[in-house]
Amino acid sequence: MSPTDPSHLDYRALLRASKQLDVSTCTTERRIAILSDAAVPQLVPLLRTLFAARGVRAEIHLAEYDTLELEVFDAASALYAFAPDAVVLLHAPQALRLRYWREAADREHFAERTVDGLVALWDTLRARTPALILQSNFPPPYERQFGNFDHLLPHTLLAQSLRLNVLLADAARERSGVLIDDVCGLATRIGLQRWFDERLWTLAKSFCALEHLPLVARNVVDLVQAAQGAIVKCVVTDLDGTLWSGVVGDDGVAGLEMDAFGHAEPHHRLQHYLRELRRRGIVLAVCSKNDHATALDAFRSHPDMVLAEADVAVFVANWGPKPDNLRHIRDTLNIGFDSIVFLDDNAFERALVRDTLPGVIVPELPEDPAEWVRFLSELNLFEATSFSEEDRRRADAYRANAQREEARTSFSDITEYLRSLDMRITMHRFDALSLPRAAQLIQRTNQFSLTARRPSLAECEAMARPGSGFVTFAISLVDRFGDNGLVSIIILRDTGDALDVVNWRMSCRVLARGVEAFAMNRVVETARALGRESITGTFEPTAKNALVRDFFAGFGFEQTGTTADGGTTWRLRVASYEPRTTCIADADPTTTST
Amino acid sequence: MSTLDDAAIRARLTDIFRDTFDDDSIEIHEAMTAADVDEWDSLNHINLILAVERGFGVRFKTSEIGNLANVGEFLALLKGKLAAAG
Incomplete structure (x- = not known):
């Protein structure tokens, strides 16, 4: 079994592994600074080994024992010269205990004072480095002053320690890049009796019993890696x-x-x-x-x-x-x-x-x-x-996509598949609700786009107004797997005898579903209702829109010419258009064609 | 543990030294101190003590660990513990 197997972390095996560590295959480096009021030299080999198991070469800066404030507050300290990716602040409950014993006055606010001190460290760090800040919280003490009654007296070390963890989390929540390193969770899982080694604290100011130190190291690795996006999905x-x-x-x-x-x-x-x-x-x-x-x-x-x-x-x-x-x-x-x-x-x-x-x-x-x-x-x-x-x-979005994907492969006939999707379209003029999303779609779509120009939100607003001389459509699609949202926009200029396509864009998420055919049917209907004879349009080639080069031809448009920049112009007689068959229903049958 | 004679104790302690300091050439002797072993720093001192405790099934007091001058004293301390346990 590998010594880095997270379910069997063994202190001695990890130390042995650290001596023959091969980081040649590690593709990334992380720079970790460790600051503590305990002595934690053993963390260095443990961190190196556990990071290497995740494919990361770790450079570690270990500050001298109990120089935490010195390193943080001195802008010229080795900490800042090290340029860490993450700063780990490990505060030992034994050091906390000593401070509590020494501060006899106003013990009811001991936790507040302690948090104020830690927040000052975070804020100073934040002002000087973009590094991720990992702040350990505190295992509760096993000492009691009044026995069970300690819980009911706000000034006891027990009550203040418990309160401290809550306040720490509150303060971290309000700041960016400060995460709680839940040492309390580790210690209580192991059990306080086994977690603490008072003899080692006396002799070496050890943070905890050495056999549990790998858990402290692993917590740091887990947090740093998750912050870098290495997460289970x-x-x-x-x-x-x-x-x-x-x-x-x-x-x-x-x-x-x-x-x-x-x-x-x-x-x-x-x-x-x-x-x-x-x-x-x-x-x-x-x-x-x-x-x-x-x-x-x-x-x-x-x-x-x-x-x-x-x-x-x-x-x-x-x-x-x-x-x-x-x-x-x-x-x-x-x-x-x-x-x-x-x-x-x-x-x-x-x-x-x-x-x-x-x-x-x-x-x-x-x-x-x-x-x-x-x-x-x-x-x-x-x-x-x-x-x-x-x-x-x-999880819902992944499920919807996976279902569409699966449904597609389970049907031999594409029409049968499309019919099974139970698609419904809403298609009407840009309105207050659809305008911002229409403008967004115009900015984002590159492939399914007949022309290069991207009208702004203000221009879209102007074109949506009655009497503007434009006909606009925002097209939304729902299917049995969920709401696809706004998937396409069309902007037509009314020339008096034709509707000219100035913008037609569609999200590639809904390619090959018949959305454009449904839309073209509606465009032709609209032209007919307005008494226009034809639909005209221009294809302007861009770096990315080869997908729709034959869009007009596909709907029976006839080419009428070419443009200077390699584009093509097209015309369709309304009277000669055969409505296309689609597997999409109109979600809003009351919609008028204008 | 009571059946261990001097030679057996010494052999087992040697193994623990070699394992802790990652050096198979270590031969322990009475006058040996931390200065004689490259890897014998404060970190490995703690590792050594814990390994000896585990290897012999004994437990040292804090004061006992802090006051060791050389391997001879360590051996004497260890033998005393084993005898008391036996």
């Missing part, structure tokens, strides 16, 4: 024996167990764990050796299922090798193998995937499913350094 899970107890093909749906109260509770818990991940934007996929319909039936009809079919972006159940199916999932989602975690209770499948696809993260799940969620949590696979509304919705 997708969990691929097996079904039989993993999401539930039982084999659906043998036992039938009714024979599967996954309820919250019986012996299958660990599977129930795993499903909740995965659904929580999904809610924070991690994409879920299924990879199972089963008949597709049988596997899906369990999702649809078992009353104890926590995960729903809709929680799964890509559902693969077949009898093919799992590495092939993982490749398919990777391609469908268009993400990297190194952002995929693969869960399977079967050690053979895990080994196969690990050997075949080295990038994929394959946790060596414990034998007993009751240990799984704890085990996975402790691996800290899903570190994030920000969270937005977009993240919350990401």
Whole structure:
């Protein structure tokens, strides 16, 4: 087993590995500064080894013991000369304890004063370096002054320590580039009795028992890597024996167990764990050796299922090798193998995937499913350094794209596929709601665009006004997988006897779905209603719009000439136009053609 | 641990020294001090103590660790612990 396996970090093995570290294959470098009021020389080899395991050569600047303030406040210190990518501030609870004991006055505000001091460090750092700031929080003390009653007295070391962590998080939340390094979480997981080594504190001012120092190092690596965007995006899970107890093909749906109260509770818990991940934007996929319909039936009809079919972006159940199916999932989602975690209770499948696809993260799940969620949590696979509304919705967006992709491959006939999409279009004049998005689309589209000019928002507004001499269309598309939003715009100039296409743009996301045919039908209808004889247009070649060179010809336009810059001019008689057949319905049948 | 004789203690301690300081040529002797071993800094001193504790199943007091002058004293301390444990 590798000493850098996150589930078996061994202090001595890591130190040994650090002595023969090969960083020649590392493609990136990160510069990490460590400042502490404890002595942490052992962190240097640990960090180098753990960073190297993630493909990163780490340069470490370790400040002298307890020179934290000196390094931060002195603009000429070695810290700033080092030009760190990340500054790690490790504050030992033993040093905190000593300060508390020495400050007898106003202990009710000890936590506030402490946070003020730390914030001063952050703000000084921020003013002088763009480095990421990692601030450790504080494990609670095990000392008690009043026993249990310590919790009810605001001035006790216990009450102030607990409060300190809350205040620290509040202060970090208000600042950019300051992250909490949850040492408290590590210490409480290990247990305070084992975390602290008071003898080593006395002798060497050691931050914690040395055997747990690899966890401190790994937390730093996880945070720095996540801040650089090295994050897990997708969990691929097996079904039989993993999401539930039982084999659906043998036992039938009714024979599967996954309820919250019986012996299958660990599977129930795993499903909740995965659904929580999904809610924070991690994409879920299924990879199972089963008949597709049988596997899906369990999702649809078992009353104890926590995960729903809709929680799964890509559902693969077949009898093919799992590495092939993982490749398919990777391609469908268009993400990297190194952002995929693969869960399977079967050690053979895990080994196969690990050997075949080295990038994929394959946790060596414990034998007993009751240990799984704890085990996975402790691996800290899903570190994030920000969270937005977009993240919350990401899993849905991936799912919608994956479904369209899958639907496309499952139909042999394209028309049948298009019909299955249940597409509905809304197409009407630019209005207050659609104008900003129309202007945005005009700026962003390059390929499906007949002309080069990009009218501004103000110009679009002017053209949208009645009597402007222009006819405008904003086109939005909804299908059964979701709302595609505004996908196309058309601007026509009314010359009195023709409608001239001055701008026609479409997002390439909806290429080959018939949107442009639906739109052309409407344009011709509009011309007819206005009493115009023809539709005219110009194709202006740009570096990127070869895609629509034959757009006009495709709709039966006749070429009327060429322009000086290599463009072509076209004309279509309204009377001779045959409306195109599409698989798109009008979402707003009351729309008039003008 | 009570059955360990002097030679066995010395052999096991030598192994721990070699492993800790990553040097298979180390031969321990009574007068040896940190100055005699390249890698014997304060960091590795702690690693050495912990490795000896683990290797022999003993535990040193803080004051005992702080006051060691040379390997001879370390051996005497270790033998005392083993005898008390036996």
